Amino acid sequence: MTIAILGGYGAVGATAARRLAAHDGNPIRVGGRNLRSASALCEELGENASAHVVDLTDSRSLATFCAGATVVLNCAGPSYRVLDTVALAARAADAHYVDVAGDQPLFRRLDALPPSDRLAVISAGVMPGLTAILPRGLLGDDPARTGIDLHVGGPVRITPVSAQDILLATGPDFGAPLASWRDGEVVQGSVSPQWNVSLPHFGPAVHALPYLTTESADFARHHDIGEHRSYSVYVSERIPTTLATAWAESPDDPTAWAGELAKAATEDLSEHAPRYTILVRRHDLDHQTPPAWRLLQTTDPYRLSGVVAALTVQAVLASKSTGTHPAWRFLDPQEIWTTLADDPLCHTETHGLACTAPELKA
Numbered sequence: 001m002t003i004a005i006l007g008g009y010g011a012v013g014a015t016a017a018r019r020l021a022a023h024d025g026n027p028i029r030v031g032g033r034n035l036r037s038a039s040a041l042c043e044e045l046g047e048n049a050s051a052h053v054v055d056l057t058d059s060r061s062l063a064t065f066c067a068g069a070t071v072v073l074n075c076a077g078p079s080y081r082v083l084d085t086v087a088l089a090a091r092a093a094d095a096h097y098v099d100v101a102g103d104q105p106l107f108r109r110l111d112a113l114p115p116s117d118r119l120a121v122i123s124a125g126v127m128p129g130l131t132a133i134l135p136r137g138l139l140g141d142d143p144a145r146t147g148i149d150l151h152v153g154g155p156v157r158i159t160p161v162s163a164q165d166i167l168l169a170t171g172p173d174f175g176a177p178l179a180s181w182r183d184g185e186v187v188q189g190s191v192s193p194q195w196n197v198s199l200p201h202f203g204p205a206v207h208a209l210p211y212l213t214t215e216s217a218d219f220a221r222h223h224d225i226g227e228h229r230s231y232s233v234y235v236s237e238r239i240p241t242t243l244a245t246a247w248a249e250s251p252d253d254p255t256a257w258a259g260e261l262a263k264a265a266t267e268d269l270s271e272h273a274p275r276y277t278i279l280v281r282r283h284d285l286d287h288q289t290p291p292a293w294r295l296l297q298t299t300d301p302y303r304l305s306g307v308v309a310a311l312t313v314q315a316v317l318a319s320k321s322t323g324t325h326p327a328w329r330f331l332d333p334q335e336i337w338t339t340l341a342d343d344p345l346c347h348t349e350t351h352g353l354a355c356t357a358p359e360l361k362a
């Protein structure tokens, strides 16, 4: 079963390639426009890995890369410009497809295609990805009486390609600032930004800015959750200010600000050690049961996204399903949590759940 990883030596792709190569003996193709970078990684991965020059904007080279693959994993971006280019090439090659990003713009395109007997699992990273998988694993027996609060962020690098995606992720396809999910609908303007607050596990003076992603809203809608609030957390005003300036000054193509955004992240890192935190807190809207929460921290969300992508590829290879799914609906949230709790890249904690042994680190 051949696994073809496009963007296979990038920040996300290299970790996915390493994890998949270590997992079993499946042949792995590592693809991108730079043969030297692909070959260097393949040397490390061993004899089952092969380096390929492929440019996703050249349909012939993309078709050659996908031909004969069992699953194509796309880790090349920017995702919101790539859209369904790689997914359609995988489909034409009769391969399953996994995308580390994609969100609503990709889902809509793939979902509108005629049915296929192959799987497409998208948004299989940290955000999107774990940001709905972890809340899903924390849902109680009565979601309609449950509130879920999600805080995500911290000082970490931003790669130039990811910076472009962050800048492109604006508008209703991606989410709504200051909105929350309440009693079956998105309620605009219902949550306020919190500037200079002390948040457990994030630090003493951070900014928590409400942003309900379409992933969070879909997750809340799917499970009929009573209330869902989601916050992006920043250690300084540099990143939110750069984003606001880019969107205001270059609304047609904010990607020109990618360098500034990456620089803002680097400046945050000159004052803070790298730490990315996902904190999910569940509370009972009737106050009958005490709150429960899960914490996941890592120094590198890119590598963690590569881990999630690799786990998704393994789940796709083991599955008999078909169709297009966001990762949070396809993966088993408890299995993912248990696996990540044992992963050296992650620090995890669970509190307030009547949890069984596998949920706690040995």
Ligand SMILES: NC(=O)c1ccc[n+]([C@@H]2O[C@H](COP(=O)([O-])OP(=O)(O)OC[C@H]3O[C@@H](n4cnc5c(N)ncnc54)[C@H](OP(=O)(O)O)[C@@H]3O)[C@@H](O)[C@H]2O)c1
Pocket (backbone or CB within 6 Å): 006, 007, 008, 009, 010, 011, 012, 013, 031, 032, 033, 034, 037, 054, 055, 056, 057, 075, 076, 077, 078, 079, 080, 100, 101, 123, 124, 125, 126, 127, 128, 129, 159, 160, 161, 162, 165, 166, 301, 302, 305
């Ligand atoms: N879900 C999540 O939480 C999450 C987290 C992080 C990143 N992401 C997404 O993952 C994607 C990759 O991000 P990254 O930070 O890993 O970027 P990166 O380090 O720059 O890696 C991008 C990879 O794609 C390759 N690539 C770029 N353009 C290509 C093209 N035209 N044809 C073929 N290969 C191409 C690059 O190699 P060459 O440039 O040498 O071709 C490189 O190997 C982005 O879409 C990003 O938004 C998702």
